[in-house]
Amino acid sequence: MKVIIVGGGLSGISLAHQLEEKNISFRIIDEGINHSTKVAAGMINPMTFRRMIKTWKGDELIPTLLEFYPAMEKKIQNKFFFHRKLRRAFNSQHERDLWMERLDDEEYNDYINPPESEENTPKHLKAPFGNGFLGTPGYIDAKKFMEYNHNYLVENNLLEYSKFDFDELDYEAKTYKNEEYTHLIFCEGFRGEDNPFFGYLPFSNAKGEVLTVKSDVFDKNEILNKKCFILPTEDGDFKLGATYAWYTQDPTPTEEAKEELLENYKLLSSAPIEIIGHEGGIRPAVADRRPLIGEHPTHKGLYIFNGLGSKGYMIAPYCAIEFVDFLNGKGEIDKEADIQRFQRKHFKG
Ligand SMILES: Cc1cc2nc3c(=O)[nH]c(=O)nc-3n(C[C@H](O)[C@H](O)[C@H](O)COP(=O)(O)OP(=O)(O)OC[C@H]3O[C@@H](n4cnc5c(N)ncnc54)[C@H](O)[C@@H]3O)c2cc1C
Incomplete structure (x- = not known):
């Protein structure tokens, strides 16, 4: 497997760590302009107070992030997750x-x-x-999270700062700027709504x-x-x-x-x-408040990992683990997060 990730925010970073965990080769292309992961308050709040109910998959998300972020901190040798x-x-x-x-x-x-x-x-x-x-376990210091992770990824030659150029993509040959890939994963945050392949999805940023x-x-x-x-x-x-x-x-x-x-x-x-x-x-939010994850219905090799919404820091670890397992042929994407839920409407037949 040879993965290219477009976007080095929370989504791209979470996937990167999980791919590394599974010894899968990858690199990230990031434009270097971030308007969500870095600005976020990073609060981990398992409740929706309006109806006083647990948030989507709260019971699974919390134990997962309690392992995921400390392991990340250990690997990059910096602390960003604090109890409150x-x-x-x-x-x-x-x-x-x-x-x-x-x-x-x-x-x-x-x-x-x-x-x-x-x-x-x-x-x-x-x-x-x-x-x-x-x-609640606390919060992620968003600026530290971005800075420490980007330093780690740059030091290990896993992150390049540039804008992804769609004119340089040959999705039939599976090459970008003549470099071969097996999986191209778009993690562009709110700019996913302008993506020529995935812009049909109902972003509600x-x-x-x-x-x-x-x-x-x-x-x-x-x-x-x-x-x-x-x-x-x-x-x-x-x-x-x-x-x-x-x-x-x-x-x-x-x-x-x-x-x-x-x-x-x-x-x-x-x-x-x-x-x-x-x-x-x-x-990067979605009309039905669920993530947007999966492979393009017709262009094989093109994937999206996006739509983490207002609770991204809670959701990202669980979804990244599940998605990498799926890429490895070892599991399914949660049906509520899978972009297949929009397929019938947009891709008939
Ligand atoms: C004000 C605010 C408060 C928040 N508070 C919380 C909170 O308390 N708790 C919580 O869990 N979540 C919170 N969030 C939500 C959380 O920030 C998001 O869910 C999460 O950061 C989304 O991450 P992302 O990687 O999908 O998107 P982004 O962080 O937007 O990252 C996308 C990346 O893709 C890159 N990119 C895009 N297009 C291209 C291209 N063509 N070429 C190269 N690179 C590209 C950009 O440079 C960017 O770095 C908050 C968000 C905001 C705005």
Whole structure:
């Protein structure tokens, strides 16, 4: 097998490590402009608070990432995965009731803890309906993740910085710039929607913006969450995020999103904050909120690994392991993630 990966964000990096694990030869081509993996808050949150249910495959994703990322850290000899508790301030009485229901449900034993007492609730937190801790392993420092992994890949001649040139691809001969490959895997993030082979898939990319703030009040060991989040980083600052906006490929930060974040923050905490940074990115998301993984229906040898959405850091390890097994002929792609689910609509007969 000889694999070329287009895109060195979270998707490409996760696949790279798994291919290396299985001794499969690969190299990555990355344009060097990243608008998601590097900007992300990197939070690992196994719950969807809106309906107070586990996220897609949460029970499988968490144990997988708990092995995958530490193994990656060991290999590249740098740390990017840090423990943090997540404190949820309930939005309403209804949300508190749902939390209490899950507390009695053994399927949620690993995640839901009893509500905190008033004396264990920070004074600045706006939590008239109470609050509770979620069992979560923490967060990935996104900038460190990208920097350390790119350093490792460059040092090992596995990453080249250039834009993939579709005019240089001969997919029938399976060559790119006359170099033979067996598998060409597109991991282009939100730009997958412009891919001439996979652009037919229903991308529903979502712009997100995050502020970096300073505060002397927040606890450096816990993430706060309600309408928005406050996430303590290793640098001693905090991330305040995140917004959602559709139908744009422009990651430039906007005043509107900043105002929205500050309005949401007012519902979470009364602690004063000082804004020291503002970034925007584009999440590669999909209409049905499931990844886009698989081989092109008619052009054999062309693959996509994309659509990780807003919980990419949770999803990537599990999907990368499953996909590499599939490439090795040792398993299937999860039906909900497989692009075959869109095949009938676009490729008749
Ligand atoms: C504001 C924000 C907050 C987020 N917070 C979280 C969070 O808390 N937790 C979580 O799990 N996830 C979070 N995410 C989501 C997460 O960042 C994404 O799911 C994930 O990073 C997607 O990775 P990717 O590799 O698929 O895409 P990208 O990171 O976009 O990487 C794609 C790469 O492909 C390259 N590329 C594209 N086209 C070409 C080409 N033609 N030639 C060469 N290279 C090319 C680009 O240079 C880029 O490096 C957040 C995202 C945003 C924007």
